[in-house]
Amino acid sequence: MLISQKLAISMAIWTLLMLTLIGGENVELFVIMILIGLLIIRELSSIYIRPSLAVRLDVFVQIGIVFFIGVVMRRILSILELI
Amino acid sequence: MRKRKFLRPEYSSKIIGIVFLTISIYLFLRTDYLNAGLAAAFIGIFTIFIVHIPTVEEDVALAGLKTGILSYHHLLEDLNLSQYGVIVPSHKNLTESRVFVPAGKLESIPDLYDEMSIVSSGKGKVGVSIVPPGEPLLEEAKNKMEYEIEGSDIEGGRECMGYLTQGMGLAKSFSLRKKGKEVKIRITLGRYDDFCEELRKKSTNICTRSGCPICSAYLTGASEAFFVPLKIKNFEKEDNHIKYDLEEI
Structure with a gap:
């Protein structure tokens, strides 16, 4: 089995596990947990994956980080009662 | 299939x-x-x-590997070099690792140079110095390491071989052991066992001279990790298990 296939299966299992645990309530938490899964997989697989695959994984991580920054900004604004 | x-x-x-x-x-x-x-x-x-594979078909890649190693085999056969090979890491005048295949009984390793393939330095020092067939595969593994493999000893060697095994899928498992001047490498082949068998039918002696690209990557990795020339002492293959016994020179 290819490393990329193992990564895809691991990420699918993680996502379904988070969906089971979080349910349909908190979308922000769910997406952040997916981001955490991505970061774990990226770190653990870093020695085994080729640079081209690492770049592809990094794109997903970067999209997740942008979303995370958005969530944090939204929380800060809501604490400051600006929204 | x-x-x-x-x-x-x-x-x-x-x-x-x-x-x-x-x-x-x-x-x-x-x-x-x-x-x-x-x-x-x-x-x-x-x-x-x-899941994306921006590369050539597996059978095309294997055919490429075969072509390279069969050329080596014919060259060594024509030169009548039947002795076991010595994997020499990059040191002194060498900027890259080499495999030295002596013509007769090895007395000592002659001075090797990058630009020299036919070596003639006196009795017991005549032979051929070739680039290890597994060097490009090993380079891929070395690129993934965070430190230089040269002189990194057994841990560095195992990390590099771990990438060759798990990352590149060249084998199912491996073991690297060192006791005194003896180094033992065990490789359990997986999907490339058929490739190995097919190659051994056409070029039996290649295993003890330089190794095929897969074995050569492991042998060269060990030589670079210990940073000493390693002479192939013994080679065995049972089913998909490969055993190399090497000796520091």
């Missing part, structure tokens, strides 16, 4: 991805399960973009 086109990972992953994306669209449009829709969309997109 060649897989049907749609069973190959790059195609099957796209089919699976599209199925998940279709499920996600249904969940978004027809139900209130937002997180389930997000999960399906993520799995679909992730599968489509991650």
Whole structure:
């Protein structure tokens, strides 16, 4: 089995596990947990994956980080009662 | 055996991805399960973009490997070099590792240079110095390491071989042991066992001279990690288990 296939299966299992645990309530938490899964997989697989695959994984991580920054900004604004 | 086109990972992953994306669209449009829709969309997109093989077909790549090693084999056969090879790491005048195959009984390793292939430095020092067939494979593994393999000893060697085994899938497992001046490498082949057997039928002696590209990558990795020339003392193959006994020179 290819490393990329193992990564895809691991990420699918993680996502379904988070969906089971979080349910349909908190979308922000769910997406952040997916981001955490991505970061774990990226770190653990870093020695085994080729640079081209690492770049592809990094794109997903970067999209997740942008979303995370958005969530944090939204929380800060809501604490400051600006929204 | 060649897989049907749609069973190959790059195609099957796209089919699976599209199925998940279709499920996600249904969940978004027809139900209130937002997180389930997000999960399906993520799995679909992730599968489509991650499982991707921008490379040549496996049989074409193996044919390329075979061509290279058979050329070596014919060259060494024509020169009547039947002695066991010595893997020499890059030191002194060498900027890259070499395999020295002596013509007669090895007395000591002659001075080797990058630009010199035919070595003639006196009695017991005549032979051929060739680039290890597994050097390009080893380079791939070395690029993944965070430190230089040269002189990194057994830990560095094992890390590098770990990438060759798990990262590149060249073998199922390996073991690297060192006791005094003796180094033992055990490789259990997986998908490339057929390739090994086919190659051994055409060039039996290559295993004790330089090794095929797969074994050569492991042997050169060990030589560079211990940073000493390693002479092949013994080679055995049983089923898919390969045993190399080497000796420091």
